[in-house]
Amino acid sequence: MALVSVLMPVFNAETCVKESVQSVLNQTLQDFELIVVDDASTDNSLKSLSSFTDSRIKILSLQENLGIAGALNTGFAEASGKYILRMDADDVALPMRFERQVEYMETNPNIGLSGTLVEYFDGTLFNSPVENAYLKPSLLLDCPFAHPSVIIRKEVMDKYGLVFSGYLEDYQLWMNLSRITDFGLLPEVLLKYRQSENQFTAQNFEKRRKEANKLRVQFAGFWLKRELTEEEKSIVSVGPSGQNQNLQEVGDLCMEFLRKDPWDCDNEVRRVVKKLFLRNFYRSSKDIRTSIQILKNGFLTVKERLDLIKKSHYALFE
Numbered sequence: 001m002a003l004v005s006v007l008m009p010v011f012n013a014e015t016c017v018k019e020s021v022q023s024v025l026n027q028t029l030q031d032f033e034l035i036v037v038d039d040a041s042t043d044n045s046l047k048s049l050s051s052f053t054d055s056r057i058k059i060l061s062l063q064e065n066l067g068i069a070g071a072l073n074t075g076f077a078e079a080s081g082k083y084i085l086r087m088d089a090d091d092v093a094l095p096m097r098f099e100r101q102v103e104y105m106e107t108n109p110n111i112g113l114s115g116t117l118v119e120y121f122d123g124t125l126f127n128s129p130v131e132n133a134y135l136k137p138s139l140l141l142d143c144p145f146a147h148p149s150v151i152i153r154k155e156v157m158d159k160y161g162l163v164f165s166g167y168l169e170d171y172q173l174w175m176n177l178s179r180i181t182d183f184g185l186l187p188e189v190l191l192k193y194r195q196s197e198n199q200f201t202a203q204n205f206e207k208r209r210k211e212a213n214k215l216r217v218q219f220a221g222f223w224l225k226r227e228l229t230e231e232e233k234s235i236v237s238v239g240p241s242g243q244n245q246n247l248q249e250v251g252d253l254c255m256e257f258l259r260k261d262p263w264d265c266d267n268e269v270r271r272v273v274k275k276l277f278l279r280n281f282y283r284s285s286k287d288i289r290t291s292i293q294i295l296k297n298g299f300l301t302v303k304e305r306l307d308l309i310k311k312s313h314y315a316l317f318e
């Protein structure tokens with residue numbers, strides 16, 4: 001039984017999958033199994049993979065395209081490691097990645113899910129270091145981890161019967177895990193992330209936006225321990241600019257998030273709440289009431305309130 005089971009779904013990745021697999025084989029920590037799941041590729045991905053003879057590589061070939069969640073669950077069913085480590089077929093793991101992530105998890109047994117910093121191939125950072133306490137409340141806004149950078153304690157998923165599901169399989173899983181285990185972020189760049197054009201088609205973007213908004217509403221309900229009104233659902237969702245959002249209602253909801261903080265991490269929750277308010281401020285139509293609505297929000301500093309009032313005034317006279 002390997003210490004680490006690496007899950008790598010593959011779909012039409014013939015141009016880069018060999019580089020990705022080689023980066024796994026080049027790891028300083030060698031106690032792993034690499035489970036590659038070819039999701040019914042129509043290119044030469046399988047042919048590219050056949051050049052590897054390492055016995056730790058297990059190639060599963062699907063006859064029907066199941067999507068990333070289905071491919072991951074197929075691989076997960078075959079995994080025997082203590083840890084599940086994600087890897088995408090077009091990314092490159094830096095040589096110390098497995099060693100550093102396993103060391104982090106071994107040192108922090110309370111953490112069931114953690115990620116790392118990631119950078120694009122041009123050296124630009126994909127994400128930024130944050131305090132661990134910020135990770136769970138930030139689920140209200142966005143997915144806090146780069147999916148191919150994560151490591152998961154397998155026993156946690158097994159105990160609660162968790163699997164990958166939905167169109168945003170990572171965001172959904174992190175929300176489920178947030179209720180049962182601690183999160184961590186290793187502040188080191190350990191993965192090179194490739195941004196491909198087919199990840200961001202207009203059709204996919206709209207599907208992802210709708211699914212993400214649905215998950216944000218669910219998470220807000222968990223946080224507040226109640227159902228949200230239609231107006232509140234609009235507040236926590238990401239939508240088009242120019243909406244007639246009542247900033248007083250936004251502020252009231254933000255205050256409720258602060259009062260019902262289930263993690264007892266005031267500073268980090270306050271950061272999330274401010275971002276939620278600002279997201280709504282910038283997409284809302286401005287009118288004469290805006291300044292009064294801004295002034296009433298005690299979670300903003302005096303300077304922050306004054307800056308927003310100035311911006312709302314500029315918007316009125318544009």
